[in-house]
Amino acid sequence: MSFDVRAGLVISLASIFDMDMNKYRQVLYKGHLSEMFVPYMDPNDDWYFISYLDCGEFGCGQSAVSLEPYTDCPPNAAFMDGVFAGQHGTPTKISNVMCIFEKYAGDIMWRHTEAEVPGLKITEVRPDVSLVARMVTTVGNYDYIIEYEFKPSGSIKMGVGLTGVLEVKPVEYVHTSEIKEDDIYGTIVADNTVGVNHDHFVTFRLDLDIDGTDNSFVRNELVTKRTPKSVNTPRKSYWTTKRNTAKTEAEARVKLGLRAEELVVVNPNKKTKHGNEVGYRLLPGPASSSLLAHDDYPQIRAAFTNYNVWITPYNKSEVWTSGLYADRSQGDDTLAVWSQRDREIEKKDIVMWYTVGFHHVPCQEDFPTMPTMFGGFELRPTNFFEQNPVLKAKPINLTTIPKCTTKKND
Numbered sequence: 001m002s003f004d005v006r007a008g009l010v011i012s013l014a015s016i017f018d019m020d021m022n023k024y025r026q027v028l029y030k031g032h033l034s035e036m037f038v039p040y041m042d043p044n045d046d047w048y049f050i051s052y053l054d055c056g057e058f059g060c061g062q063s064a065v066s067l068e069p070y071t072d073c074p075p076n077a078a079f080m081d082g083v084f085a086g087q088h089g090t091p092t093k094i095s096n097v098m099c100i101f102e103k104y105a106g107d108i109m110w111r112h113t114e115a116e117v118p119g120l121k122i123t124e125v126r127p128d129v130s131l132v133a134r135m136v137t138t139v140g141n142y143d144y145i146i147e148y149e150f151k152p153s154g155s156i157k158m159g160v161g162l163t164g165v166l167e168v169k170p171v172e173y174v175h176t177s178e179i180k181e182d183d184i185y186g187t188i189v190a191d192n193t194v195g196v197n198h199d200h201f202v203t204f205r206l207d208l209d210i211d212g213t214d215n216s217f218v219r220n221e222l223v224t225k226r227t228p229k230s231v232n233t234p235r236k237s238y239w240t241t242k243r244n245t246a247k248t249e250a251e252a253r254v255k256l257g258l259r260a261e262e263l264v265v266v267n268p269n270k271k272t273k274h275g276n277e278v279g280y281r282l283l284p285g286p287a288s289s290s291l292l293a294h295d296d297y298p299q300i301r302a303a304f305t306n307y308n309v310w311i312t313p314y315n316k317s318e319v320w321t322s323g324l325y326a327d328r329s330q331g332d333d334t335l336a337v338w339s340q341r342d343r344e345i346e347k348k349d350i351v352m353w354y355t356v357g358f359h360h361v362p363c364q365e366d367f368p369t370m371p372t373m374f375g376g377f378e379l380r381p382t383n384f385f386e387q388n389p390v391l392k393a394k395p396i397n398l399t400t401i402p403k404c405t406t407k408k409n410d
Helices: 297-301 335-341
Strands: 002-004 008-018 023-039 051-053 078-085 091-103 108-114 122-127 130-139 142-150 156-165 168-170 186-190 193-196 198-208 216-226 237-246 261-271 277-283 309-313 350-360 369-382
Touching: 002 078, 002 091, 008 130, 008 142, 023 142, 023 156, 023 297, 051 297, 156 198, 156 350, 216 350, 309 335, 350 369
Parallel strands: none
Antiparallel strands: 002 008, 008 023, 023 051, 023 198, 078 091, 091 130, 108 122, 130 142, 142 156, 156 369, 168 193, 186 193, 198 350, 216 237, 216 261, 261 277, 277 369, 309 350
């Protein structure tokens, strides 16, 4: 874990210990926030320019806040400070800006009840205890909870929580029946107060090294087929996978939700004993893409949100998806521009860019302080191990845990 003035919390050299091989295996060389694009949907003179690139214009690390023990992080958390060069070049420290802790919330790692054998019933369950690294950055009115969760199965979950206070504007209305305009660009959330419609697009940069640096991006399309007449079965259809290995950047751009497919980063030079390429599968969250017109100036600057997933070859100068100087950007130095070179990405050291998107139509429950809205995605081992890596996890015998009780109404 380290800290950056623009990205905030940075994860480096994430590996998973393979008990069968008795060694650590590479997964994520470096992962962090790259940008947060927040455009508001009121086109009037006093609102049209409100369109933020939070990390590039304000610094998600510079805007990070000290975490409060027992509230921002649980009692078992360890805290780390963040140090960066301030605006005058002097070292600036934010105390307790990152925390790391073991998390157990009653989740099940794996289980099975074997009840098919007559006279025999066996149940095996293992609790899921994961490791979480977290930071909170407060950019203006919004607080963003950014966390990375590492699970014993080898999965890595990236999470984004949105809370804080709404960006609102004054109006003369207190009831929807009074509205005279065609569009107030939001929702009346209190007397004379409109919460303005807006988006949050949070882009992660993930420099993946799946068991080494020579990786490829595979799009396994799920295709429906008719059952052959030669097969004696009442079934008329089934689905199977059609493998497509992206050879260039253009072939790897993904708009989620348009078709059924499995997205996997593989190491074609490493295979299991059964011949499968070792890899990590992307499990996306809910798909949300920008609805702005591509020729709209905010969208030109944030063209990296035109797709949910991008794959690029590693380039040490391509770190910030909105460009090196986002506050001066006119859209000529973004991920969308770099990717136009359509470079080769097969069997290369590649970088995945993933955007978590939220379309936020405010409601009264969001005012004045918004309950946390959470989203994210997961990287999950796929043929990375020879078998379930947590089969050897031992059961936990807890004898002094507190118990919830029920109380009847008098």
